[in-house]
Amino acid sequence: MRYYPVFLDFDDADVLVVGGGEIAARKLRLILRTGARVLVVAPEVCDEVRAMAAQGQLAWQPRRFADDDIDRQRYIVAATADAAVNRHVALLARGQNIPVNVVDDPDACTAITPAIVDRDPVLVAIGTEGTAPVIARRLRERIEALLSPGLGAVARFIRDHRERVKTNVPEAQRRRVWEQFLDGAGAAAVEAGDVSEAIDALQAASRQAEAPTGHVALVGAGPGAPDLLTLRAVRLMQDADVVLHDRLVPAPVMELVRRDAERINVGKQQGRHPVPQERINQLLIEHARAGKRVVRLKGGDPFIFGRGGEEITDLAAAGVSFEVVPGVTAANACSAYAGIPLTHRDHAQSVIFVTGHRKADGDLTLPWETLARPAQTVVIYMGLGSLGESMQALIAAGCPKHRPVAVVQDGGLPGQVVVTGQVQTIASQVEDAGLRSPALVLLGDVVRLRDKLAWFGKQVRA
Numbered sequence: 138m139r140y141y142p143v144f145l146d147f148d149d150a151d152v153l154v155v156g157g158g159e160i161a162a163r164k165l166r167l168i169l170r171t172g173a174r175v176l177v178v179a180p181e182v183c184d185e186v187r188a189m190a191a192q193g194q195l196a197w198q199p200r201r202f203a204d205d206d207i208d209r210q211r212y213i214v215a216a217t218a219d220a221a222v223n224r225h226v227a228l229l230a231r232g233q234n235i236p237v238n239v240v241d242d243p244d245a246c247t248a249i250t251p252a253i254v255d256r257d258p259v260l261v262a263i264g265t266e267g268t269a270p271v272i273a274r275r276l277r278e279r280i281e282a283l284l285s286p287g288l289g290a291v292a293r294f295i296r297d298h299r300e301r302v303k304t305n306v307p308e309a310q311r312r313r314v315w316e317q318f319l320d321g322a323g324a325a326a327v328e329a330g331d332v333s334e335a336i337d338a339l340q341a342a343s344r345q346a347e348a349p350t351g352h353v354a355l356v357g358a359g360p361g362a363p364d365l366l367t368l369r370a371v372r373l374m375q376d377a378d379v380v381l382h383d384r385l386v387p388a389p390v391m392e393l394v395r396r397d398a399e400r401i402n403v404g405k406q407q408g409r410h411p412v413p414q415e416r417i418n419q420l421l422i423e424h425a426r427a428g429k430r431v432v433r434l435k436g437g438d439p440f441i442f443g444r445g446g447e448e449i450t451d452l453a454a455a456g457v458s459f460e461v462v463p464g465v466t467a468a469n470a471c472s473a474y475a476g477i478p479l480t481h482r483d484h485a486q487s488v489i490f491v492t493g494h495r496k497a498d499g500d501l502t503l504p505w506e507t508l509a510r511p512a513q514t515v516v517i518y519m520g521l522g523s524l525g526e527s528m529q530a531l532i533a534a535g536c537p538k539h540r541p542v543a544v545v546q547d548g549g550l551p552g553q554v555v556v557t558g559q560v561q562t563i564a565s566q567v568e569d570a571g572l573r574s575p576a577l578v579l580l581g582d583v584v585r586l587r588d589k590l591a592w593f594g595k596q597v598r599a
């Protein structure tokens with residue numbers, strides 16, 4: 138980074154503009170919106186600058202630039218049609234450490250003006266260090282569309298009421314008051330011009346902050362790719378006070394969590410032991426009772442082999458407010474990114490999700506006859522460790538040995554690996570390929586479609 142971003146206070150500051158043509162006028166339009174005392178030095182000026190001078194918005198001295206014009210200036214714009222004059226002005230300004238902007242001559246500048254999105258007093262400045270104005274323009278268009286035209290009015294309302302909130306609301310709760318105000322009826326009322334309704338909304342938010350009620354959001358983080366999160370998941374992650382997350386939630390997703398939020402990895406403690414489920418449930422309740430906004434971030438979807446049901450059963454029993462945000466479950470991610478539709482008019486009229494995780498006694502009890510039936514897709518979560526055993530059990534239950542099977546490791550992630558084979562061969566193929574968790578097993582005729590539909594990642598075939 139060569140240019141340091143900074144906003145200069147022009148209130149009551151002396152600003153010099155050398156030159157008075159169309160380009161100078163363009164610069165002046167913005168400068169005159171500040172409280173700067175502007176002097177334009179130029180033998181001739183365009184009609185717009187002449188009008189500005191006539192209206193008393195600036196002082197115009199109709200003469201050539203003199204070296205001592207730069208004395209006491211806070212900022213200088215060199216905008217004459219003569220590059221040599223502009224360079225001379227810039228050299229003198231540099232000598233006195235006064236920021237100078239020279240039109241169409243980036244090398245002579247010590248200050249450049251960014252592209253802006255203006256919701257005064259909210260100002261978004263976009264700079265590319267002069268490398269690619271087209272990017273700045275494109276970003277400006279996008280940000281313009283994102284920001285409500287009334288944002289400036291909301292900012293002014295907050296400025297006018299900050300002191301009162303500071304006096305009445307303890308520091309720890311202030312951020313939440315303003316966030317609630319922004320997300321709720323308050324900001325909407327300001328934008329609609331209804332100040333008394335906005336004040337009511339602010340008072341309600343302040344009262345609520347005095348007795349904060351905690352809340353837990355059980356959020357599905359999808360298969361691990363940040364752009365497969367829902368917008369709601371991201372909003373809750375950015376609002377959270379505490380985030381309890383699983384081992385399956387990778388760093389790029391965690392980067393979207395609010396920087397100041399407390400993060401608790403319940404997937405593993407020191408020594409790699411996961412926090413017991415009862416303790417997780419207890420932690421959720423404790424943090425919510427302390428008035429915090431808690432996000433319980435779980436890989437995939439919270440209600441698919443995620444123990445989400447157990448967690449909210451305890452929350453409901455404890456009277457803690459909660460919500461559940463669905464996520465892209467591994468079956469959907471693996472299916473989409475491996476090119477294996479879960480259903481297909483010709484091959485599978487139903488889908489069954491099962492877990493290959495053994496019970497505490499080591500038993501793997503699944504309805505094998507049901508799973509062996511034709512015209513369906515079977516998805517086995519956590520099925521890698523018991524793959525050989527489950528394939529044998531399927532064959533014993535009548536499943537054809539040649540029925541196609543795929544195992545997808547890291548589905549939907551850049552390093553996705555897919556091994557395809559048949560019920561009788563897949564276990565040894567997966568072993569040879571050295572697949573590891575997380576991996577999902579897909580069984581059924583739909584797997585054959587991958588030959589035509591694969592579009593993503595790496596493939597290992599029998």
Ligand SMILES: C[S@@+](CC[C@H](N)C(=O)[O-])C[C@H]1O[C@@H](n2cnc3c(N)ncnc32)[C@H](O)[C@@H]1O
Nearest residue numbers: 360437438443466467518519547548575576577
């Ligand atoms: C405890 S379950 C959690 C499932 C999760 N709630 C979901 O909806 O995807 C973990 C299992 O999900 C599967 N899984 C999760 N993410 C995966 C991914 N990116 N690729 C393949 N399988 C995945 C694996 O079978 C893994 O062992």
